[in-house]
Amino acid sequence: MSSVLSAQNLSKSYGGHRVVDGISLSLNKGECFGLLGPNGAGKTTTLRLLLGLIIPDGGELSLLDHPVPQQAREARLRVGVVPQMDNLDPDFTVTENLLVYGRYFGLKDAELRARLPDLLEFANLTNKRDARVPTLSGGMKRRLTLARALVNDPEVIFLDEPTTGLDPQARHLIWQRLRELTARGKTLLLTTHFMDEAERLCHRLAVMDNGRIISQGTPRELIAQNIEPQVVEVFGEFAADWAHNHAARHAQRFEVSGESVFCYTDDAQPLLQELQKLPELRYLHRPANLEDVFLKLTGREMRE
Amino acid sequence: MNYYAMPKLSLRFIPIWRRNFMVWKKMAGSSILGHLADPLIYMLGLGYGLGGMLPQVGGMSYIAFLAAGTVCYSTMNSASFEALYSGFARMHEQRTWEAILNTPVTLDDIVFSEILWAASKSLLSGLAVLVVIWVLGLSHSMLTLWLIPLSMLVGLCFASLGLIMTALAPGYDFFMYYFTLVITPMVLLCGVFFPVDQLPPLLLQLSGLLPLTHAIELSRPLLNNLVPAHYTSHIAVLLAYTLLGFYVSVVLFRRRLSQ
Numbered sequence: 001m002s003s004v005l006s007a008q009n010l011s012k013s014y015g016g017h018r019v020v021d022g023i024s025l026s027l028n029k030g031e032c033f034g035l036l037g038p039n040g041a042g043k044t045t046t047l048r049l050l051l052g053l054i055i056p057d058g059g060e061l062s063l064l065d066h067p068v069p070q071q072a073r074e075a076r077l078r079v080g081v082v083p084q085m086d087n088l089d090p091d092f093t094v095t096e097n098l099l100v101y102g103r104y105f106g107l108k109d110a111e112l113r114a115r116l117p118d119l120l121e122f123a124n125l126t127n128k129r130d131a132r133v134p135t136l137s138g139g140m141k142r143r144l145t146l147a148r149a150l151v152n153d154p155e156v157i158f159l160d161e162p163t164t165g166l167d168p169q170a171r172h173l174i175w176q177r178l179r180e181l182t183a184r185g186k187t188l189l190l191t192t193h194f195m196d197e198a199e200r201l202c203h204r205l206a207v208m209d210n211g212r213i214i215s216q217g218t219p220r221e222l223i224a225q226n227i228e229p230q231v232v233e234v235f236g237e238f239a240a241d242w243a244h245n246h247a248a249r250h251a252q253r254f255e256v257s258g259e260s261v262f263c264y265t266d267d268a269q270p271l272l273q274e275l276q277k278l279p280e281l282r283y284l285h286r287p288a289n290l291e292d293v294f295l296k297l298t299g300r301e302m303r304e
Numbered sequence: 305m306n307y308y309a310m311p312k313l314s315l316r317f318i319p320i321w322r323r324n325f326m327v328w329k330k331m332a333g334s335s336i337l338g339h340l341a342d343p344l345i346y347m348l349g350l351g352y353g354l355g356g357m358l359p360q361v362g363g364m365s366y367i368a369f370l371a372a373g374t375v376c377y378s379t380m381n382s383a384s385f386e387a388l389y390s391g392f393a394r395m396h397e398q399r400t401w402e403a404i405l406n407t408p409v410t411l412d413d414i415v416f417s418e419i420l421w422a423a424s425k426s427l428l429s430g431l432a433v434l435v436v437i438w439v440l441g442l443s444h445s446m447l448t449l450w451l452i453p454l455s456m457l458v459g460l461c462f463a464s465l466g467l468i469m470t471a472l473a474p475g476y477d478f479f480m481y482y483f484t485l486v487i488t489p490m491v492l493l494c495g496v497f498f499p500v501d502q503l504p505p506l507l508l509q510l511s512g513l514l515p516l517t518h519a520i521e522l523s524r525p526l527l528n529n530l531v532p533a534h535y536t537s538h539i540a541v542l543l544a545y546t547l548l549g550f551y552v553s554v555v556l557f558r559r560r561l562s563q
Binding site: 100 | 316320322323326330398399404405406407408562563
């Protein structure tokens, strides 16, 4: 497999604070790679470093065989970007947005007009082609931003929280489109803090916190490496009391969060048998998922 | 990053200029009306009102004297408003620059295209005043055609200077400082409404440092069918302000946006 992007030990500080602290990662062609992390973990700064928009303090980076930032312009010719915040041109229609953006890549109008029908179709915006941006819904704007990122037929697409703020229908449509892109051989790098999104879409993941990658692998590997396979969530007014007195007997590890207790274990049966005798506690038995891994690695406290 | 490196230019500024032109076309009517009506109202109101009480000023009628100042004043204003308010909207509010920076276009290209675009608006504004001058018969000199490239030069100069403020601005309110402390005094000190030799010596010296003075030193003789004295040095001053403004604003934008 050829490496589409390879970063070694990238770092960037602002005012003595290391926002990105020695990150190494590589992307294989055709994969979807997810960068997970709480707010402020350094995900967006990492993306900006990878695009050559900011200059790292240290480290090596190559994107599509171009050293970055030295040849960032050449690399960006073959990259698409879906930014975290919409920055579509509000004065323009859907079609005009795509056309004007394509020109920034040096594409000819005739070439762009030939591509427009496919892009509009992909974004489900064919019948909105002449609508002005302010009249579009949030989901439509995101789809237009995605179509805009494809205007230069890029090999790699960077997506910074592509579904934040969307309703479930709109998210599912975006996910379907992203899967179509990887099926076509495009390489995706996305940041997200939705674990279901990461689990569904990403072939490989890296969890970031405080500017570092603290774990990396396929979703299954991350779960297997970091956490017990079974989770029993216990809810109720007395859940915390019960946990402090009894949980440790049946679970390798437990965490209390308000009126919920999360018990992690290799074998949930003894715990479930005990819980059946306690009708005042409700419980849910499920396999461990990425969210459990994420919370274990990055902690439960709020990041603000 | 080396914020102080010389700006590197490429032809990729052209699609940005075209983008701005496409937006402008959507409201061209009101824009052209503004460019025409504003100087016309000034010149008719002040020119005939005040002019009626004044003898000839600087060897010409007051309205013609004022027209020569208005060409420069109008073009300065067009470029300044475009570089400050519209430029800030594109950089900050609409995040247009952020979208563009994700393509092969660089920040240097964007700043260069902003300056050219604002100067293009100045050119339009200068042409509008020129039309008013011709229609009112204020000058019949072919030399007035030189006001067209002069409008472009004044536009480049004030666009570059204005972008320094845009690069520093936390919000739109900040621009009031520039208009109140820089643009308004400039209008009064540079000979738009009255000859600068009316000023006391100290202010006269200050006036000689300001770019608008040099623009008007060029426009007024041209309207009067004369080749401006020392025209190379006046052009050099305007060019120097342009290059300085361009360089300083590029450095400041790099510091602001390449973070």
